[in-house]
Amino acid sequence: MGKVVVVGGVAGGATAASQLRRLDPDCEIVIFEKDRDISFANCGLPYHIGGEVAERSQLIAATPESFGKKDVTVRTYHEVIKVNTSENFVTVKNLESGEIFEESYDHLVLSPGGRPRIVPALAGVPENHVLHTLEDMDEIMKYIDEEDIREVVIVGSGFIGMEVTENLRMRDIDVTLVHRNGYLYGHIEEEMAAVLQQTLEDHGVTLKMNSEIDRVADGYAHLTTNEKIPAPMIIQGIGLTPNTEFLRDSGVDVTDRGLIPVNEYGQTNIENVYALGDIMETNYLHAPEIRANIKLAWPAHRMAYTIANHIHGGYDVKFEGLLGTNIMRLFEYEIGAIGLERKDVRDIEHFVIDNQQNFKAGYMEGASKIRTKIYVGNDGTILRAAMISKSGVDKRLDTLAAHIRAGGKAQDLINIEVAYSPPFSSPKSDLNMVGYKAIEEMKKRGLY
């Protein structure tokens, strides 16, 4: 397989390189990473701020040196600025020296990821931070220490905004969360988001809903609601812009949203060019006609294996598409979802089962409700499920992931023989109950 060039050395790129080396001890592998670090645990960054990850070093899975020992060349601060797919070379800029050079490849793996979007009012504002890289985390922690930060304004309520909020509260730092619309955490249903909102308030977080920062001046953020709040530090997490501009005129297809469509082997429209990670566009496993872009770790790792295997000549491992399984812990709650986004569900005829039940035997100390909403197509396809609970959301999501992947329908949920003992479940688990209710509903509708 000759020489493989990997663009981007974080989750997707680094894993693809490792897998490749494992499969083939001889091929040449070069990783170009435009930033300082490679292969760090980006999902773990918020938890080092809060202290749940005790040592910074635990967040670093691999270094250029450790890759060097595996005979993988890593060049950090090297940005790939152009790709020539007809002559199979990339143009690389050394960001430290300014030098520009070309590097040929036999196979090219694109894992450039994205960069945090910045609202115009915060561009260039010295109080403003993002948390996307290890470097960002280092800066945030240094800033908190050096400026003796006791209060932070969080902008955005996605994974990053919520996780950073939790972790700052763990350090007893006051948090004001500014969110542009009326409910938090768009990954989940409004009625579940309302629970999160209450939880944040219970944990001393000040919420500024339907509100955006208009400008920052003299240490204060001026909101679109005409309020003025102290903002000695701002951390913003409102999403990513794909780093795919360098592919312009490369011949690699890029969508209007800046994403790279791939097939079941991770190939782009160009046979020897692969893509993975936050910029890849694939399809939903259970609704193949709907395109999926899931900026999470599991898809990146899974696709890394597929690509490495395919470059190595394997057609036996395919990427089946995604379910978009996602989860977050927020203080005492667990919140998660699987399947299509709500906007996609709306376009499909479906009914909803909304079940509330104790997550373990109701007579056991500490039992409380898990709420599960499941969106069922007319043939029983589980289009989407969302849930919130103080425990066990990850269990239900993983179970649904296995179930849906293998073609299991809503009415089949009654047949999942769950592990029951009072500390863990009810004899009829909530997923079983959702199945029973789905059958009743389908009978009513003449679908069963």
Add this chain to the structure above:
Amino acid sequence: MGKVVVVGGVAGGATAASQLRRLDPDCEIVIFEKDRDISFANCGLPYHIGGEVAERSQLIAATPESFGKKDVTVRTYHEVIKVNTSENFVTVKNLESGEIFEESYDHLVLSPGGRPRIVPALAGVPENHVLHTLEDMDEIMKYIDEEDIREVVIVGSGFIGMEVTENLRMRDIDVTLVHRNGYLYGHIEEEMAAVLQQTLEDHGVTLKMNSEIDRVADGYAHLTTNEKIPAPMIIQGIGLTPNTEFLRDSGVDVTDRGLIPVNEYGQTNIENVYALGDIMETNYLHAPEIRANIKLAWPAHRMAYTIANHIHGGYDVKFEGLLGTNIMRLFEYEIGAIGLERKDVRDIEHFVIDNQQNFKAGYMEGASKIRTKIYVGNDGTILRAAMISKSGVDKRLDTLAAHIRAGGKAQDLINIEVAYSPPFSSPKSDLNMVGYKAIEEMKKRGLY
């Protein structure tokens, strides 16, 4: 459907009756229960002894009175002593008055359960107790209080033995566990049982392995190892004897082990006679040629629904067979298994994947290893899996239950898109890793 007689009013029988009434408001339903109580949460009994179930009343799901309101007749202390399947009636003995009478049926549901086995040396010994019914629990708690019991000898290390041990330790009662062979808790692999053994010792339990009680005298138990230990109270849990003797000459097939084989609708060999619960014999879902008798709550509840539906005329809900999913908490550990018993696995060509990995991101506070052993047939069928961890065993078992049920093979485990976030998993979960390892092993063996 006329008149339905139910023999046995605990989990299986009571649930079948409830489901029947839900489906059909008009049919006549009579439950005969030979003991004092019906419809109590037998799995919860140990936890009331330890206090994790605060109120005794929480353990009672239904009473003869509450059934009465649903127009279901319940006769406790009524034992069915004979069944006439050619003329469709049962012979019933009122255990309080001694009266014997006949009751006709259109459909008969058998849920007689079993009774605790007693080793000969403990028969009639006043210090000896079992924990099978609510009445047993009441007696145990009364005995502890009245005799001011500070130490207990537990005989047997199945679910009951282990759970009672844990709960007695919660009350600071000293426990000596007498076990007849060299490793505990036969539901699990020896190397995992060794962890349990250590855990018990860490929690102050005295273990007497390879040892049985020979006789009890003057408050002491004399062991087969010639030791003599104080035994002011003994609680024995060494398994059940099926209560199926009354079916002799009834025409209902009963196996040598006293079990009742049923089909996918819960029917015995007699069309209008059904059986469920601890005495039913069905087959493994993923290995239909192997018979299964799983004395747990999930199969009973699931079969109750199937039988009620079938009596009501439904052929749409089938019982698919079992996976034998089981789990137990023992102090800080969770232990569980799914699939065939080890003795059945031995007869099938297979290989084993033994994986140890953190149950959540390794850099997170509180991370520790989950050990998973998975037995894979040559075509990738997951014959059995066993695991032990401080967290997340229930999650993996439920996920495997969904996966195996739907025909998922070991090599497909890589495709389960688990819910990942550092507090919950690794990006490649341990089940995913088991899948990757299974593929490698299958490639080595020329099976993939």
